[in-house]
Amino acid sequence: MPSFTITNIHAREIIDCRGWPTVQADVWVDGQVRGRADVASGRSTGSHEAHVLLDGDPSRYRGLGVLKAVDNVNNVIGPELIGWDVTEQRKIDLAMKAMDGTADKTNLGANAILGVSLAVARAAANVSGISLYRYINPNAHVLPVPLMNCLNGGKLTANELEIQEFIFMPVGATSYAHALQMTTEINEVLRDMVIDKYGILATNTGDEGGFATPMRGIWEPFEFMSRAVEQAGHVDDIVYAMDLAANSWFNIGTNLYQLDGKVYDRDALIELYRQVAEKYPLVSMEDPLHEEDFEGFSLLTGGLDMQIVGDDLFVTNVDRLRQGVQRGAANAMLFKVNQIGTLTEALDAAEFAYRNSYGVQVSERSGETEDPIISDLVVALNSGQIKTGMPIRGERTSKHNRLLQIEEELGAAGVYAGRNFVRPT
Ligand code: PGA
Ligand code: ZN
Numbered sequence: 001m002p003s004f005t006i007t008n009i010h011a012r013e014i015i016d017c018r019g020w021p022t023v024q025a026d027v028w029v030d031g032q033v034r035g036r037a038d039v040a041s042g043r044s045t046g047s048h049e050a051h052v053l054l055d056g057d058p059s060r061y062r063g064l065g066v067l068k069a070v071d072n073v074n075n076v077i078g079p080e081l082i083g084w085d086v087t088e089q090r091k092i093d094l095a096m097k098a099m100d101g102t103a104d105k106t107n108l109g110a111n112a113i114l115g116v117s118l119a120v121a122r123a124a125a126n127v128s129g130i131s132l133y134r135y136i137n138p139n140a141h142v143l144p145v146p147l148m149n150c151l152n153g154g155k156l157t158a159n160e161l162e163i164q165e166f167i168f169m170p171v172g173a174t175s176y177a178h179a180l181q182m183t184t185e186i187n188e189v190l191r192d193m194v195i196d197k198y199g200i201l202a203t204n205t206g207d208e209g210g211f212a213t214p215m216r217g218i219w220e221p222f223e224f225m226s227r228a229v230e231q232a233g234h235v236d237d238i239v240y241a242m243d244l245a246a247n248s249w250f251n252i253g254t255n256l257y258q259l260d261g262k263v264y265d266r267d268a269l270i271e272l273y274r275q276v277a278e279k280y281p282l283v284s285m286e287d288p289l290h291e292e293d294f295e296g297f298s299l300l301t302g303g304l305d306m307q308i309v310g311d312d313l314f315v316t317n318v319d320r321l322r323q324g325v326q327r328g329a330a331n332a333m334l335f336k337v338n339q340i341g342t343l344t345e346a347l348d349a350a351e352f353a354y355r356n357s358y359g360v361q362v363s364e365r366s367g368e369t370e371d372p373i374i375s376d377l378v379v380a381l382n383s384g385q386i387k388t389g390m391p392i393r394g395e396r397t398s399k400h401n402r403l404l405q406i407e408e409e410l411g412a413a414g415v416y417a418g419r420n421f422v423r424p425t
Helices: 067-081 088-099 108-127 134-138 176-198 218-229 265-277 294-303 319-329 343-355 373-380 396-413
Strands: 006-015 023-029 034-037 148-152 166-169 239-243 256-259 263-264 282-286 305-309 330-335 359-361 385-387
Touching: 006 067, 006 108, 006 218, 023 067, 023 108, 034 108, 088 108, 088 294, 088 319, 088 343, 108 343, 134 373, 148 176, 148 218, 166 282, 166 385, 176 218, 176 396, 218 239, 218 263, 218 265, 256 265, 263 265, 265 282, 265 294, 282 319, 294 305, 294 319, 294 396, 305 319, 319 343, 330 343, 343 359, 359 373, 373 385
Parallel strands: 239 282, 282 305, 305 330, 330 359, 359 385
Antiparallel strands: 006 023, 023 034, 148 166, 166 239, 256 263
16 A cells, blocks of 8 residues: 655756746655656736745846745745645645635745645656556546647737737647647648748747747738638638637727727627638637626627637636626636646536536646646646647657657547537546
8 A cells, every 4th residue: 555645855956948936846655656746837817816926036036936836835835734634635636725815826826835835746647657647637538639829919929910829720630640730731831831921030839839920810820820721721620719819909998899990889899700710610719808707708608609618707607707707707718737736626616617517728837947838737627628739849748748648548438528628528
């Protein structure tokens, strides 16, 4: 019988893909088995997200250091959890929440708490000798459809495109491996098309690996994407999605949206979305309106037959999601563990979503490390959909490559969600 007793917890400051500091936590069991996890961070964040504790010391990393959060793990949380059973994830997470004592984890920092929470889960899986996805859910078997955000704008790029992510989804692929193959085939055609029109510099990429081109508005990116898909020979296998991240182009003062030199009120914007959906197989939109407009989200969800995902709207928070469910706002939740700060609370939010017939889309953050933990989480949740960037650069490829490993490990038991990505079986 292995021992499950936590014997040591240690955190350190590491850097993410932007070169910004973040927390890495190690949880040791019986002095021998380790679980390690990194904490990702956002740039296009919702205002209701849990608190990321930064040092604010301008002499280090321009104030972005996380030594206070690291210290909170090493000297506050760690000593408290020595001797606990590492498999008691829920008790541990709730204890850390209580130690912090605030609604948004301001005291200890969501980055400190989440590092420990995820490392606890990894350590428990390692002691049990099984993969994390299977430790969390023995019935885990769904390989997700990846949402490939090939053209990037908004806060994640240095261009003038307001909409953050233009996405294609290889729903007609037969496996995750096949979905990745199609993705690269399409992306290479897209790259050539971008060079043809805008030159080689336009193939520089944004935070999540999509091209950061001088394209404008909403129609031009769709024209490019659909032509690339056609030329690559994958028309029948691809549908489209967007993360509008509408907060970043909404003007609170005027209550209007500013897109490509024009202003839109809510109704005009919804009409624009309807027109896009009429022309292209658009199946999913994330944050199509600003984060406080529950009423607008419910109008849109009732009016358009597609998946409407709440990211900044819900921030992986059961209380925000409950409001959404009550008002029929959106029909899916974006799942980002660091928005709420513990694995347990994020899993609770996902469960609440499922119980209310909402979909769950697991997501990267724009500031990632090589840690592929979300790949295990998306399979554990049988969620059917993951947003984890284009397959370039280590912090994105690590997630795709982990999903290839999981696909192989599951073998005949694995099912690629494909066209059933909202309700996979
Ligand atoms: P973020 O961006 O990680 O910077 O929040 C991703 C998103 O908005 O989905
Ligand atoms: Zn988003």
